[in-house]
Amino acid sequence: MKRKRLExxxxxxxxxxxxxxxxxxxxxxxxxYRELRQLELETLRELFGQQAELxxxxxxxxxxxxxxxxxxxxxxxxxxxxxxxALWLMDHQMNLKxxxxxxxxxxxxxxxxxxxxxxxxxxxxxxxxxxxxEKCSYVLGNPPFVGKHYQTRAQREDVREVMANFxxxxxxxxxxxxxKRAAEYIHQTxxxxxxxxxxxxxxxxxxxxxxxxxxxxYNLTLHFAHRTFPxxxxxxxxxxxxxxxxxxxxxxxxxxxLYEYADDGSVTKTDVACINPYLLxxxxxxxxxxxxxxxxxxxxxxxxxxxxxGNLILDDGEKRALLADCPDARKFLRRxxxxxxxxxxxxxxxxxxxxxxxxxxxxxxEIKQRVERVRDFRLKSTALPTKKAAExxxxxxxxxxxxxxYIAVPEVSSENRRYIPIALLPPEVVASNKLYIxxxxxxxxxxxLSSAMHMAWVKVVAGRLESRxxxxxxxxxxxxxxxxxxxxxxxxxxxxxxxxxxxxxxACGDGRLGFLPKPNARGWRxxxxxxxxxxxxxxxxxxxxxxxxxxxxxxxxxxPFRSDRERVEFLFSLYEKLTAPLLPATPRAKGxxxxxxxxxxxxxxxxxxxxxGAGAA
Numbered sequence: 001m002k003r004k005r006l007e008x009x010x011x012x013x014x015x016x017x018x019x020x021x022x023x024x025x026x027x028x029x030x031x032x033y034r035e036l037r038q039l040e041l042e043t044l045r046e047l048f049g050q051q052a053e054l055x056x057x058x059x060x061x062x063x064x065x066x067x068x069x070x071x072x073x074x075x076x077x078x079x080x081x082x083x084x085x086a087l088w089l090m091d092h093q094m095n096l097k098x099x100x101x102x103x104x105x106x107x108x109x110x111x112x113x114x115x116x117x118x119x120x121x122x123x124x125x126x127x128x129x130x131x132x133x134e135k136c137s138y139v140l141g142n143p144p145f146v147g148k149h150y151q152t153r154a155q156r157e158d159v160r161e162v163m164a165n166f167x168x169x170x171x172x173x174x175x176x177x178x179x180k181r182a183a184e185y186i187h188q189t190x191x192x193x194x195x196x197x198x199x200x201x202x203x204x205x206x207x208x209x210x211x212x213x214x215x216x217x218y219n220l221t222l223h224f225a226h227r228t229f230p231x232x233x234x235x236x237x238x239x240x241x242x243x244x245x246x247x248x249x250x251x252x253x254x255x256x257x258l259y260e261y262a263d264d265g266s267v268t269k270t271d272v273a274c275i276n277p278y279l280l281x282x283x284x285x286x287x288x289x290x291x292x293x294x295x296x297x298x299x300x301x302x303x304x305x306x307x308x309x310g311n312l313i314l315d316d317g318e319k320r321a322l323l324a325d326c327p328d329a330r331k332f333l334r335r336x337x338x339x340x341x342x343x344x345x346x347x348x349x350x351x352x353x354x355x356x357x358x359x360x361x362x363x364x365x366e367i368k369q370r371v372e373r374v375r376d377f378r379l380k381s382t383a384l385p386t387k388k389a390a391e392x393x394x395x396x397x398x399x400x401x402x403x404x405x406y407i408a409v410p411e412v413s414s415e416n417r418r419y420i421p422i423a424l425l426p427p428e429v430v431a432s433n434k435l436y437i438x439x440x441x442x443x444x445x446x447x448x449l450s451s452a453m454h455m456a457w458v459k460v461v462a463g464r465l466e467s468r469x470x471x472x473x474x475x476x477x478x479x480x481x482x483x484x485x486x487x488x489x490x491x492x493x494x495x496x497x498x499x500x501x502x503x504x505x506x507a508c509g510d511g512r513l514g515f516l517p518k519p520n521a522r523g524w525r526x527x528x529x530x531x532x533x534x535x536x537x538x539x540x541x542x543x544x545x546x547x548x549x550x551x552x553x554x555x556x557x558x559x560p561f562r563s564d565r566e567r568v569e570f571l572f573s574l575y576e577k578l579t580a581p582l583l584p585a586t587p588r589a590k591g592x593x594x595x596x597x598x599x600x601x602x603x604x605x606x607x608x609x610x611x612x613g614a615g616a617a
Contacts, residue, residue: 003047010043014064019131020141021122022178023072026083028141029115030090033070037094040065045101063098063106067091068113071131073122080119087115123158123177127185134189139182142196145241146174168209173200176210183218186250192223194247199228202244202279204463205475208286211277215284221252222275229261242467244279260565278460282569285576287461290478294578297482298440300409300473303338303431306350307386307397309377311370314349326366332356338434339410343421345527350430353394354401361394402427405441409449409477410434413469418537419545420458420469421528422450424502436473444491447498450545451552454480456567481574483555490555497548501541505531508538 013036020028044062067087074080091108099106118130146155148171155174162177163169175197182193201210214220226245245259256275260268272281293299306312313336314322322329329351336350351370353361361367375393378386389397408423411434424446431437438445448454457480463470471477483490508531531541553561556574561567 006043006047010040010047010064013040013043014069016137017069017071017131017135019071019073019127019136019139021073021127021139021181022141022143023074023080023083023117024076024142025079026072026086026115026117029070029072029083030086032140033067033087034090034094036065036069037091037097041094041097041101044098048102060106063095066108066113067115071116071118071136073118073120073125073127073130075119075121077119080117083117084115121158123162123181127181133185133191136185136189136191139186139191139193140195141178143175143178145198145243147198147200148173166209166213168205171209172206173198176201176206179210179214183214183220183250187218189250192247192249194224194245196231196243196245199242199244200464202228202246202277203459204461204470204472205289206463207277207461208288212286215277219250220248221250222256222277222279223247223249223254224257224259225275225279226259227261227279246279276572278568278572280460280565280568280572282572283576285572287475287479287575289472289474291474293478293482294480294575295482295484297445298438298442300436300438300477301400302398302473303408303433303435303437304396304401305398305433307378307381307389308374311373311377312351312396314351316347316349319349322366326364328364329361329367332361332367334428334430336430336432337408337425338432339412340434341432342408342410342423342435342528343413344529352430354396354399358394398433400437401430402437402439404439406431407438407440407446407449409436409438409471411436411471412465413471415459415464415467415469416534417532418534419450419452419455419532420471421532422446423528436471436477443495443498447494447501447548448482448552448555449477450498450501450548452545452549452564453552453556453561453567453571456564457481457571459564460568479575481571481578483552484574484578486555490551493551494548494555497544497551501544501548504538504541504544508541 016036018029018032020026023029040063048062070087072080072083074083088111095106095108116130118125151159151174159169159172159174159177162180163172166172166180175195178195179197179201182195185191186193200206224245224247228242228244231241231243256272258270258272258275258279258281260270262268270281274282274284276282276284277286314333319333322333332351332353333349334352336348338348340346341348351367353367353371361371371394375390378390378393378397381387386397405424405426408425408431410420410422413420424441425431458469458471458476461479462476463472505528508526530536531538550560556570561570
């Protein structure tokens with residue numbers, strides 16, 4: 001019985017075929033071939049290892065796995081030819097292993113079989129002409145990683161061609177095109193696909209754009225996934241990128257496995273009922289842009305956009321020069337803060353003329369000349385709204401400056417920090433369009449946004465600029481599942497903890513957060529980048545954030561969360577209920593509240609009805 005199963009397994013190995021539609025120099029095909037030959041060798045050892053030495057004719061009949069089972073597509077001629085040679089070299093190495101195992105010098109000369117490497121643009125070529133789907137077993141590879149902002153003209157044309165019937169196709173990374181072509185290729189087959197890709201396709205706006213279409217249109221199911229891990233390149237000068245590995249097919253049966261990488265490099269494998277496009281266990285929920293917050297919290301909006309040709313914005317040197325020539329201009333200068341200025345403590349200024357009487361500044365030649373240059377700059381623009389704004393050159397193109405203290409969230413910040421450095425700013429400080437602002441001084445709002453719960457949501461749904469977080473009001477803040485029912489005493493705990501975070505920032509040396517005119521008592525003027533450096537974050541500030549995290553988590557449920565993955569799974573369950581409530585809310589007894597935790601993940605395609613539970617005191 002065992003021998004029969006081994007023979008069947010050997011026959012299966014000999015029939016498998018592999019396609020790499022972006023094979024480059026053939027690395028993935030070569031490794032796959034090596035492993036296939038190794039499996040065959042172990043099988044032959046089990047079948048014949050205890051017998052007398054096999055003859056060369058025997059080995060020729062028995063060793064049947066060969067390079068012609070491997071197919072590739074590569075746009076470059078030289079890499080394509082290198083891939084062919086590399087497969088033959090690996091064939092030679094594995095033949096030597098067979099020789100060693102069975103005592104015969106085993107060679108396949110002359111070469112009668114060849115790998116099938118096609119030199120073509122895989123996004124313009126019909127893969128079925130390379131390998132008919134009915135003959136294919138697996139598709140694998142490492143398609144090129146090119147973000148939407150870095151694509152060449154030819155690559156953008158490829159994207160338009162491949163993604164022509166997708167909405168917002170201009171927002172997708174180049175690698176997505178291979179997922180689309182693979183989905184078309186495997187439709188209504190048993191083929192399985194495994195691709196390495198940038199983790200950006202499992203985050204932010206790309207998820208609903210890409211996976212919403214792929215899953216529905218081609219009936220795909222994710223069978224396995226390796227969550228984000230660093231991909232080290234041995235090439236000189238190559239930066240480290242963060243990638244995922246996604247395995248999918250056009251059928252749902254079989255185990256679903258999720259692999260997670262810890263900071264120490266250890267890997268945890270989990271069997272799950274379903275993997276969603278964020279590479280989390282649970283229902284196939286997709287987070288889509290919201291124009292309003294899910295719950296009644298103050299709206300978030302973008303800061304002020306100058307569109308001024310640089311004439312209303314000044315650095316320190318330009319400010320000093322202006323004041324040297326025109327001391328009366330001081331009353332029109334305000335500190336101007338975007339992501340860079342807020343996080344790194346960079347000093348920038350702006351001429352803020354919106355609240356002034358034109359008669360006050362028209363007599364100042366230095367300011368009048370700058371305003372005239374703003375008008376000329378806007379008139380030359382090809383954008384009609386910018387041309388229209390030339391009628392009011394003394395003011396910013398878009399104005400949204402609060403009249404009271406406000407919460408400021410940087411649009412772009414490093415992915416290496418535990419928390420996005422969020423600040424409370426006075427109304428005299430002008431927020432640039434690189435900040436998102438909430439016109440509120442409520443420390444409860446500030447505390448939740450500065451917590452690990454919110455950061456866990458950011459890591460999954462925020463977009464990326466290179467690898468940095470790219471915050472968005474419509475994608476992150478408006479979709480964030482805030483605690484549903486929170487007692488006043490719980491909010492007060494969050495406010496107290498948030499106040500302590502701000503106090504520790506000042507105590508630890510944040511001389512720029514409040515734009516203090518002089519260093520603090522210790523003589524330090526640290527920026528938020530210094531304070532939130534992952535290697536040097538002051539211990540008192542770490543402790544303050546830990547207390548804040550716990551206070552915020554108690555607003556969701558009484559027991560603490562053990563990991564970001566657990567936080568995200570809970571938040572996704574809450575998001576699903578908030579966006580698709582199917583049952584009416586159950587009246588609550590006065591003074592009492594539910595202690596429901598997030599429900600267990602549901603099988604693929606199912607949604608959990610009902611409204612979200614509340615946290616406990």
